[in-house]
Amino acid sequence: MTPSSPPLTAERILEATEEVLRRHGPAKATVVDVARALGVSHGSVYRHFGTKTALREAVTKRWLDRTTDELAVITAAGADPATRLRDWLATLFTAKRRKAGADPELFATYRELVTLSGDVVDAHLVELTDQLTEIVREGVARGAFASADPAVTATALFQATGRFHDPEYAAEWEKPGAQGDFDALVDLLVRGLRV
Amino acid sequence: MTPSSPPLTAERILEATEEVLRRHGPAKATVVDVARALGVSHGSVYRHFGTKTALREAVTKRWLDRTTDELAVITAAGADPATRLRDWLATLFTAKRRKAGADPELFATYRELVTLSGDVVDAHLVELTDQLTEIVREGVARGAFASADPAVTATALFQATGRFHDPEYAAEWEKPGAQGDFDALVDLLVRGLRV
DNA sequence: CGACTGACAGATTTCAACATCTGTCAGTCG
DNA sequence: CGACTGACAGATGTTGAAATCTGTCAGTCG
Missing domain, CATH: 1.10.357.10 (Tetracycline Repressor, domain 2)
Structure with a gap:
């Protein structure tokens, strides 16, 4: 979808996370949602944040x-x-x-x-x-x-x-x-x- | 069980309610529990407190x-x-x-x-x-x-x-x-x- | 006659089968 | 070689059918 280029940084992940949180709320926001919003697999998100808790924090x-x-x-x-x-x-x-x-x-x-x-x-x-x-x-x-x-x-x-x-x-x-x-x-x- | 006599007063119901709350916690305490603790039917409790909410309050x-x-x-x-x-x-x-x-x-x-x-x-x-x-x-x-x-x-x-x-x-x-x-x-x- | 009962309808809660998610990792791709 | 993928096991969440509870009321009992 998006031109695959922009490198996946922690900051980009945090931006996407906030957007997903705004849309879905904390109970329903999943790591898979964040990955989908960025057009990557959820495994890639785990490369930057080892746990969902770390991402939340x-x-x-x-x-x-x-x-x-x-x-x-x-x-x-x-x-x-x-x-x-x-x-x-x-x-x-x-x-x-x-x-x-x-x-x-x-x-x-x-x-x-x-x-x-x-x-x-x-x-x-x-x-x-x-x-x-x-x-x-x-x-x-x-x-x-x-x-x-x-x-x-x-x-x-x-x-x-x-x-x-x-x-x-x-x-x-x-x-x-x-x-x-x-x-x-x-x-x-x-x-x-x-x- | 208990000698049936002592009249059912609002105060006695409140005492029993507090005891049931202590035992079961607010989520699980039912009006039926309170009635059972008093040895009466739950209908009798509703005579004194029209709703569970009123009893709680x-x-x-x-x-x-x-x-x-x-x-x-x-x-x-x-x-x-x-x-x-x-x-x-x-x-x-x-x-x-x-x-x-x-x-x-x-x-x-x-x-x-x-x-x-x-x-x-x-x-x-x-x-x-x-x-x-x-x-x-x-x-x-x-x-x-x-x-x-x-x-x-x-x-x-x-x-x-x-x-x-x-x-x-x-x-x-x-x-x-x-x-x-x-x-x-x-x-x-x-x-x-x-x- | 008035305090109390117990059966009942509708609302709410429980529980277990099912679906989704988290976190891992061997393997792909440029 | 290093960033990324996707299939997987165990943990967590969802769902709907069954069980329980709330609130009512016609009827019993002293």
């Missing part, structure tokens, strides 16, 4: 990394600490809400994949918490935040805002009061950081 | 109310506002963790029931948030807390601590860092309430 990591990268820009930005913290949390909430709203099937799909890829998700959460730690540390250094241990404070902040980034709560994000709840929570947390 | 409400009642004592106590708030949140966390740890099967059972009884759970959450609102209002009245709207602040507090009372996170409660995470979060939140 790779595509999940790819998805999670998109959010991590978007947030890294804010972590590095130069605004004053309170603003940077607010921006970071708001961006995380907005990004998640956008993804959940724009393509609900794909979001639901990744929501299920996430429950199957514990280690990948743990690593993602560590990355995000590290970014938050950096923001808190910078705030302490500039005398804007009080925190005996930025890493502990960052964990507290991340856990406190769980309702606004944990996919478990995705159904709440579109409700009328959600934005107000988020703003009230962030205000309370930022007040708690005052020196 | 009643037994779920009973379970949730035990926690509500335990917390109401603290809400009414006379300690200073910050202590009362800390006590209330700690008691909620401890009660949940105790229930989850002491009888995991029953806890898992109620965890599933809760997902099926939306309205009952919503009412429960409103009750708890109302208790928190009362504590915040009292704190504002005594000049210990700053809050433009105690109800909004109470919602923020409740949502912020979700990880330590939402059954979804039960698996995290026994982990080593959980108590430390909880303490750090409560410290941050109480600091945020300072005038």
Whole structure:
């Protein structure tokens, strides 16, 4: 069908996998489907990803990394600490809400994949918490935040805002009061950081 | 079998239901099982609860109310506002963790029931948030807390601590860092309430 | 008379035969 | 020689017929 030429790379397989997942959902997406979408045998896919689990984890990591990268820009930005913290949390909430709203099937799909890829998700959460730690540390250094241990404070902040980034709560994000709840929570947390 | 006498009351049915749920789990517990445990026909159970759903909701409400009642004592106590708030949140966390740890099967059972009884759970959450609102209002009245709207602040507090009372996170409660995470979060939140 | 029973229809769940999928690997092809 | 194929064994998922359950109600019993 397709001109046989373009070489089979891990990236091409991941793209095809995401497309198959979007079409079929995580329960029905098979390795054979992915291979068919690429015009190769499923044995070739196994050359790049040794198990279906590895393929799932790779595509999940790819998805999670998109959010991590978007947030890294804010972590590095130069605004004053309170603003940077607010921006970071708001961006995380907005990004998640956008993804959940724009393509609900794909979001639901990744929501299920996430429950199957514990280690990948743990690593993602560590990355995000590290970014938050950096923001808190910078705030302490500039005398804007009080925190005996930025890493502990960052964990507290991340856990406190769980309702606004944990996919478990995705159904709440579109409700009328959600934005107000988020703003009230962030205000309370930022007040708690005052020196 | 049993001396036929003790009259069939809603309360006796709920006790038997909880026992059947503990034994069989929510998926396999049938109305016929409950009737058998009571030595009556299942038709008699339907006299008190018109549907299986109603029975499930009643037994779920009973379970949730035990926690509500335990917390109401603290809400009414006379300690200073910050202590009362800390006590209330700690008691909620401890009660949940105790229930989850002491009888995991029953806890898992109620965890599933809760997902099926939306309205009952919503009412429960409103009750708890109302208790928190009362504590915040009292704190504002005594000049210990700053809050433009105690109800909004109470919602923020409740949502912020979700990880330590939402059954979804039960698996995290026994982990080593959980108590430390909880303490750090409560410290941050109480600091945020300072005038 | 009112609490309870038990037989019943339709809805839901179980279970086992069948079909599909995962992961392997000896062999093909350029 | 190395990327790829396709047939295969064991694991997993699907399907539909049989079993069980939910909810009703005419009838029994004290």
